[in-house]
Amino acid sequence: MTELLKKAFDAVSALPPERQNAFAEMILAEIEDAKWWDEAFARSQDKLASLAEEAIAEHRAGKTRSLDEMM
Helix, strand or coil: CCHHHHHHHHHHHCCCHHHHHHHHHHHHHHHHHHHHHHHHHHHCHHHHHHHHHHHHHHHHCCCCCCHHHHC
16 A cells, blocks of 8 residues: 555545545545546547547648647
8 A cells, every 4th residue: 555545545534434435435436437437548549549540541632730730
């Protein structure tokens, strides 16, 4: 466990039980969300690579504009 995480857990452990549970729920939800995104990105690597190739081809063909030109 990192020192920062230990410090956070020590601080939370001093709170009333209902506040401790609220923090625990937030942490667990964040962990689940991170897992979901990691899995989604892992499943989409081929699609992302294809989209990147398409974007590069459009740029090379002169079909794109810089953000400065759009403003």
